Amino acid sequence: MLEINSLQTRIGDKEILRGLNLTVKAGEVHAIMGPNGAGKSSLAYTLAGRPGYEVTGGTVRFEGADLLALAPEERAQAGLFLGFQYPVEIPGVNNVYLLKAALNAARKHRGLPEVDAFEFLTLVREKMRLMQMDESFLSRGVNEGFSGGEKKRNEILQMLVLEPKLALLDETDSGLDIDALKVVANGVNSLRSPDRAVVLVTHYQRLLDYIKPDVVHVLARGRIIKTGGPELALELEARGYDWLLADAA
Amino acid sequence: MSENAQLNEIVGRGYQHGFVTDIESESLPPGLDEDVVRKISAIKREPAFLTEWRLRAYRHWLTMREPEWAHVRVQPINYQDLSYYSAPKAKTDGPKSLDEVDPKLLATYEKLGVPLHERARLAGVAVDAVFDSVSVATTFKDRLEKAGVVFCSFSEAVQKHPELIERYLGSVVPHTDNYYACLNSAVFSDGSFVYIPKGVRCPMELSTYFRINAAKTGQFERTLIIADEGSHVSSLEGCTAPMREENQLHAAVVELVALDHAEIKYSTVQNWYPGDENGVGGIYNFVTKRGECRGRNSKISWTQVETGSAITWKYPSCVLRGENSVGEFYSVALANHHQQADTGTKMIHIGANTRSTIVSKGISAGHGQNTYRGLVKILPTASGARNFTQCDSLLMGGDCGAHTFPYVEVKNPTATVEHEASTSRISEDQLFYCLQRGIAEEDAVNMIVNGFCKSVFKELPMEFAVEAQNLLAVSLEGSVG
Numbered sequence: 188m189l190e191i192n193s194l195q196t197r198i199g200d201k202e203i204l205r206g207l208n209l210t211v212k213a214g215e216v217h218a219i220m221g222p223n224g225a226g227k228s229s230l231a232y233t234l235a236g237r238p239g240y241e242v243t244g245g246t247v248r249f250e251g252a253d254l255l256a257l258a259p260e261e262r263a264q265a266g267l268f269l270g271f272q273y274p275v276e277i278p279g280v281n282n283v284y285l286l287k288a289a290l291n292a293a294r295k296h297r298g299l300p301e302v303d304a305f306e307f308l309t310l311v312r313e314k315m316r317l318m319q320m321d322e323s324f325l326s327r328g329v330n331e332g333f334s335g336g337e338k339k340r341n342e343i344l345q346m347l348v349l350e351p352k353l354a355l356l357d358e359t360d361s362g363l364d365i366d367a368l369k370v371v372a373n374g375v376n377s378l379r380s381p382d383r384a385v386v387l388v389t390h391y392q393r394l395l396d397y398i399k400p401d402v403v404h405v406l407a408r409g410r411i412i413k414t415g416g417p418e419l420a421l422e423l424e425a426r427g428y429d430w431l432l433a434d435a436a
Numbered sequence: 437m438s439e440n441a442q443l444n445e446i447v448g449r450g451y452q453h454g455f456v457t458d459i460e461s462e463s464l465p466p467g468l469d470e471d472v473v474r475k476i477s478a479i480k481r482e483p484a485f486l487t488e489w490r491l492r493a494y495r496h497w498l499t500m501r502e503p504e505w506a507h508v509r510v511q512p513i514n515y516q517d518l519s520y521y522s523a524p525k526a527k528t529d530g531p532k533s534l535d536e537v538d539p540k541l542l543a544t545y546e547k548l549g550v551p552l553h554e555r556a557r558l559a560g561v562a563v564d565a566v567f568d569s570v571s572v573a574t575t576f577k578d579r580l581e582k583a584g585v586v587f588c589s590f591s592e593a594v595q596k597h598p599e600l601i602e603r604y605l606g607s608v609v610p611h612t613d614n615y616y617a618c619l620n621s622a623v624f625s626d627g628s629f630v631y632i633p634k635g636v637r638c639p640m641e642l643s644t645y646f647r648i649n650a651a652k653t654g655q656f657e658r659t660l661i662i663a664d665e666g667s668h669v670s671s672l673e674g675c676t677a678p679m680r681e682e683n684q685l686h687a688a689v690v691e692l693v694a695l696d697h698a699e700i701k702y703s704t705v706q707n708w709y710p711g712d713e714n715g716v717g718g719i720y721n722f723v724t725k726r727g728e729c730r731g732r733n734s735k736i737s738w739t740q741v742e743t744g745s746a747i748t749w750k751y752p753s754c755v756l757r758g759e760n761s762v763g764e765f766y767s768v769a770l771a772n773h774h775q776q777a778d779t780g781t782k783m784i785h786i787g788a789n790t791r792s793t794i795v796s797k798g799i800s801a802g803h804g805q806n807t808y809r810g811l812v813k814i815l816p817t818a819s820g821a822r823n824f825t826q827c828d829s830l831l832m833g834g835d836c837g838a839h840t841f842p843y844v845e846v847k848n849p850t851a852t853v854e855h856e857a858s859t860s861r862i863s864e865d866q867l868f869y870c871l872q873r874g875i876a877e878e879d880a881v882n883m884i885v886n887g888f889c890k891s892v893f894k895e896l897p898m899e900f901a902v903e904a905q906n907l908l909a910v911s912l913e914g915s916v917g
Contacts, residue, residue: 235872238864263874271872275865279887288883289873296874328887345873 188213188384189234189254189353194245195409196233203229205409206245211353214381218395218420219388221406222428227388228272230406231357235269236262250352263289264296266352270342270359277329282341285329286311286348293349314347317377319370335362343374354378354385360394372397392424405431463522468515470494473622476521480591480625483598486605493611493621500615506778507807507839508747510720511683518654518685520623523567562587564628564644566657576640583639585669586631590658593629600631604662608691608728608755616687616749617724620656624689627657632667632698641897642671646688654685661691663698665731670701670897683711683746688723696731696758701739703896704752705904708744713802715774718746725752729761732787737764739895741904742777751809753782756790756818763792766892770908771804771836780810780841785818785851794825797889800836807839814851821851829859830888832881882908 189211196204203226211217221227233240234247236259247254254262277285291301302310315324318340330338339359346354356375360368375385375398387398395403395417403419404411405428413419413431464472473494477487502513562576564587580587586597594601611621628644646657663669673690686708692700702725711718721744727736738752754763765781783792798806812823829838838859846853862884870880886893886905893901 237868259868259871260874260876263872269872271869275863275869277866277869277884277887279890280883285870285873285875285883288875288879292874292876292879349873 188215188250189386190246190248191234192246192248194230194233194247195243196229197241197243198229198239203240203409204233204245207406207410209404209411211384211386213352213384214379215401216379216385216387216398217402217404218400219386219404219406219411220390220420220423221404222432225407226409227406228357231269231355231386231388234262234355235259235267260292261296263351264293266293268346268349268351268354270339270346270354270356272357272359272361274330274333274338274342276331276333278331280329281326282329283311283325286345289345290348311344311348314344314374317347318344318374320344336364336367339363339371340367340374343371347374347378350378350383352383354383355388356385357388358390359387360389360391368394369397392420395420407432463519466517466519468518468520468623472520476623476625479521480594482594483602485598485602486594489606489611490622493618494623496612497615497618497622500618502615506749506809507805507841508749508776508778510747513683513685513720515619520654520656521625523625562640562642564589564642566626566628566644566646579639584633584636585638586629587642588629590624590627590629590660593631593660597629597631600662601629601660604660604691604693605658606691608693608726609689609724614724616722617689620658620687620689620724623654624656624658627659627688628661628671628673629659630661630669630671632661632663632669634664635666636664637667638669642669644671644673646673646686654687656686657688659688659690660693661700661702662693663695663700663734665695666697667695668699670703672703672705672897674705674707683718683720685720685722686745688725690723690725690752692727692736694727694729694731694734694736694758694761697733698731699735699737700727701737701897702727702752704738704740704742705896706740706742706744706748709746710744710773710775711746713773715746715803718775719744721745721748721750723748723750725750726755726782727753727763728755729758729763729787729790731761732758733760734758735762735764737762737766737895738781739764739766739892740768740779741892741896741908742767742769742779743908745777746775748775748777748779751780751782753784754792755784755786756792756821757786758790759787760789760791761787762790764895765792765794765796765810766895767796768799768889768892768904768908769797769806769808770799771801771806773802773804775802776805776807778807778809780808782811782813783823785812785814785821785823788818789820790818791821792823794823794827795891796825796827797892798827798829798838799832799885799888800829800838801832803835805837805839807841809841809843811843811845812853813844814846814848814853816847818848819850821848823851823853825853825855826891827855827857828888829857830885831859831861 191207191209194204194207219227242255287307320340359371400417403415405413473490477490564574574588609617611618632638694700708719708721729736736754742748756763763783769777769779771777781794794810796808798808800806808827814821827840831838840857842855844853866884867880893904896904
């Protein structure tokens with residue numbers, strides 16, 4: 188599904204990723220952990236094509252195609268979804284309007300006609316129930332006046348409606364209380380399937396109690412410095428990162 | 437990559453109404469003096485009171501100077517170079533019905549998306565089509581007449597309802613009001629006239645479509661709407677012009693009168709040719725629009741979407757004379773490329789418990805300069821008056837400007853005046869968020885800008901809200917340089 192080979196990036200003059208390798212297969216859930224400033228969010232942004240994240244070396248293949256050659260919206264249409272750490276507010280634009288535009292963009296890419304209004308609402312309502320979101324949410328502005336928790340739920344709702352092949356979730360657990368965390372985890376788990384993959388960027392083992400990863404990576408100094416199973420996350424929780432950083436130095 | 441570079445990519449569809457209709461017209465030679473004023477009046481076979489009124493205006497105009505306080509740069513206008521009357525040559529003495537209207541004119545309006553056939557797309561809307569100096573067709577007159585509504589060209593109203601004209605013309609915007617209104621009073625040629633009798637709710641939207649075609653002419657139309665006691669009307673105007681390298685002057689006057697319990701909603705979608713991306717050509721839109729809530733519990737609501745013109749100078753205003761009367765102003769003004777917009781409103785509270793609402797959304801892109809200028813004046817008689825003003829500016833790119841000049845004069849201690857203002861940019865974050873959801877850049881920008889304008893668009897008549905959104909999309913073409 189995703190093959191990243193010696194990826195190097197920078198923002199301005201600052202080097203961020205320094206030869207990162209990562210392979211994610213369909214059906215898998217990967218967790219990427221690591222100290223602050225290691226480049227975790229930068230990796231997510233680079234894959235999504237955020238302007239300002241300049242690729243200076245390496246390759247990224249997504250479903251066999253050259254991901255880096257695509258514009259941000261084309262990456263999204265091809266099935267790559269980024270759940271933002273800080274979802275932005277877009278005043279005056281209804282949530283339902285954005286959702287529909289996004290879904291239709293994806294459908295157009297697949298050669299499908301625009302979604303029927305009734306089917307669309309049925310789909311959205313079903314996903315909203317799963318995310319325990321109120322009906323009134325539909326007519327509110329995108330993230331406008333949302334609490335931190337509502338914003339994160341909204342990200343997952345969008346993901347569920349768009350059904351991406353690969354979901355990159357950037358600290359989707361931060362700022363959530365334990366009940367909201369369960370709802371969000373539930374949403375993510377409902378999307379798990381043999382033909383999809385999820386990459387979770389997180390600081391905390393706590394999320395992984397609810398979304399069981401197949402593979403756990405430690406990203407530090409712009410590289411993956413250690414890869415293991417779910418037990419690695421527990422070890423990190425207990426020991427922190429210093430022992431790994433010392434090894435990697 | 438900067439925000440500019442991203443926005444720069446938005447595709448250009450350009451001004452779509454820039455064509456010229458090749459039609460034989462009768463024009464007065466360029467120049468302005470008392471003879472020209474008399475000639476215009478004579479062509480229109482006007483009664484003596486009107487000729488005299490024009491002449492008084494002309495004489496007063498000679499004593500006035502062009503205003504210089506607006507935040508705009510204007511090329512000097514030589515008023516002797518303009519022709520003050522141009523009309524398509526009529527085969528007969530004015531078309532009696534749509535069948536007699538020159539097919540070229542019908543085709544022109546068809547091309548502009550304003551079909552004049554009554555069965556066509558705008559089936560629920562009556563249209564008065566004004567071409568250069570004259571009204572060429574008015575649709576649905578019969579149906580409106582049955583309801584007692586008078587909707588016709590100003591010239592026709594002068595012939596058929598001179599008593600209404602004499603009573604109301606200049607009663608809201610006196611001929612001495614300002615430089616351009618004064619000029620208009622002297623040389624105005626045509627426009628729309630609406631009278632809604634007591635207790636009548638106008639059965640359909642009324643719409644006036646202004647088209648400038650001839651070169652080196654000015655358009656000076658005059659619109660007068662009178663809503664008698666307890667009546668209700670919604671009126672809309674649209675405007676376009678060909679692309680020409682010289683600036684053309686459009687100096688219109690709109691007067692609205694609402695008597696007791698009457699309500700007038702007046703919406704404008706203004707898309708005069710804005711000039712090219714280097715600021716060459718375009719219409720100078722110097723317009724005076726004012727409504728008077730003369731009766732108690734009356735209401736006047738202005739909604740405007742201003743995307744065109746090289747320079748826009750207009751302040752649709754409400755004089756709230758009647759007790760409990762309500763004035764509203766909802767505005768979206770876009771200044772792209774080298775456009776300059778200085779627009780806003782005046783709310784003059786005279787009666788007790790009068791209320792006014794102002795919502796202004798200014799969008800600046802390219803080298804555009806957008807100014808909101810508003811006056812809220814509460815006179816000593818206006819006990820319990822209230823005003824709420826919200827004034828937001830959106831900037832796209834680093835070369836444009838947004839300016840706000842709110843003036844507030846409160847002379848009654850029981851009044852409440854609130855003002856909110858904001859200035860923001862389309863952020864890279866918002867744009868990227870939409871892109872990441874698979875939405876194309878152009879659509880994303882339109883979505884964000886439309887969201888910004890939403891509180892104004894929802895005030896437009898349904899038939900035109902979509903049109904306004906599309907117009908905004910076209911006008912944002914190549915928005916940041």
